[in-house]
Amino acid sequence: MSTLPSTQKAVALPAKRTPLIEITTPVEPPAAGEIVVRVQWTASSPLDLHRSDGGLLIPSYPALQGSGGAAGTVVAVGTGGDLKGLQIGDQVSAFAFHGGKEANQQEYITIPAYLASKIPQGLSLQAAVTVPVNLVTVFHSVTADLELELPWPIPQDWQPKEASKPILVWGASSSVGIFAIQVLRHWRYTKVLAVSSGKHHEYLKSLGATICFDYTKGDVVDNILDYVKDAKEPKVPYILDCIGSLHGTLEPLTRIAQRGSRVAVMLPVIIKDATEEDEPEYEMDVSKCLPEKWADGAIVRGVRTHFYLQNEFFKDRLQPEILPALLAQGIIKPNKQRVVEGATLVERAQNALSLLRSKAVSGEKLVYRVSEA
Ligand SMILES: NC(=O)c1ccc[n+]([C@@H]2O[C@H](COP(=O)([O-])OP(=O)(O)OC[C@H]3O[C@@H](n4cnc5c(N)ncnc54)[C@H](OP(=O)(O)O)[C@@H]3O)[C@@H](O)[C@H]2O)c1
Secondary structure, eight states: OOOOOSEEEEEEESSTTSOOEEEEEEOOOOOTTEEEEEEEEEEEOHHHHHHHHHOTTOOSSSEEOOOSOEEEEEEEEOSSSOOTTOOTTOEEEEOOOSOGGGOSSBSEEEEEGGGEEEOOTTOOHHHHTTSHHHHHHHHHIIIIISOOOOOSSOOTTOOOTTTTSOEEEETTTSHHHHHHHHHHHHTTOOOEEEEEOGGGHHHHHHHTOSEEEETTSTTHHHHHHHHTTTSOSSSSOEEEESSOBIIIIIHHHHTTOOTTOEEEEESSEEEEOOOSSSOOEEESOGGGSSTTTSOTTOEEEEEOGGGGGGSHHHHHHIIIIIHHHHHHTTSSOOOOEEEOOOSSHHHHHHHHHHHHHTTOOOSSEEEEESSOO
């Protein structure tokens, strides 16, 4: 085992809606089955903003930041346990979300090996860091909430039972949506309806979307309903809401979902967006959102990917095996990246929050350096 420093720099939030600060945290030596990763790149996810401005999922302050993924080099491994074949020197990405020693915006993270993916040769850390959080989100929400099959490995000649049923991906140009389109098409779902602003339609079609609709146009719901008018009810049996905005997505979706439709909504539901002036409002209980508007018998589920480890198969294989294979074979392409600059790690993290708050992110993932090496 290489020698680890005893302490490191980390980004922390002192209190809700206050500027980020740098603090010193211990570098935790790895227990059996754990690895230590020297983090070189991290990605920013909207959850960083939900936490910093809304206090979401923060038990106490100062709170270590970083929920968008990490990529770097394995610098230590525990003695014994299942290390998933990882060794010192391997480059890995990680969706590690338990905070503390796993918090992504610090120089070293100590994590169970099953939360890491070896990065295939030829793929940069900067690109790889865009993948784990939202690719895992798609596997979890499609299987646990939409209850669609994603077998691994895909048996030869396998076709999903629901292969030709419409699956609506609303928010398809989001990071989650871009992975959803790729996963659904690779698993042979053939009618994937994508909703995004018009400028992303060609790209989404190139990834496998069957047809695209523009949510910035007032007639988007009518156009979708017209497209499925000859389908059996429920006309759109599967809906993945990759945004979870009360007025921006749930409201239009209440006009599309019918008895028997399954709707998986990314939590939190955003009642009011974060702005420079105002605190955001979130709702984690989707049953409290527009209950009077959903059709009787529509099944509306709130997605919580932090529970994906309850699926033992995914715990064992999703990050260690499935994710690297999909990237190595070119089946899944990483998100486009926007590199966030800043003189220090805290400054880069703060700049990323500002970009999220001003809704500057469109069809891309914010990424930035954690260490300079
Ligand atoms: N609960 C969970 O397990 C879980 C897991 C992952 C993510 N999430 C949540 O899911 C949300 C999305 O995450 P992300 O990282 O994918 O976000 P993101 O990439 O940062 O989202 C930006 C995209 O949202 C699109 N968008 C905004 N409002 C829209 C609307 N009303 N209709 C359609 N598209 C809209 C924009 O589309 P255009 O550019 O085309 O306008 C833009 O491309 C976040 O709130 C996040 O916290 C939850």
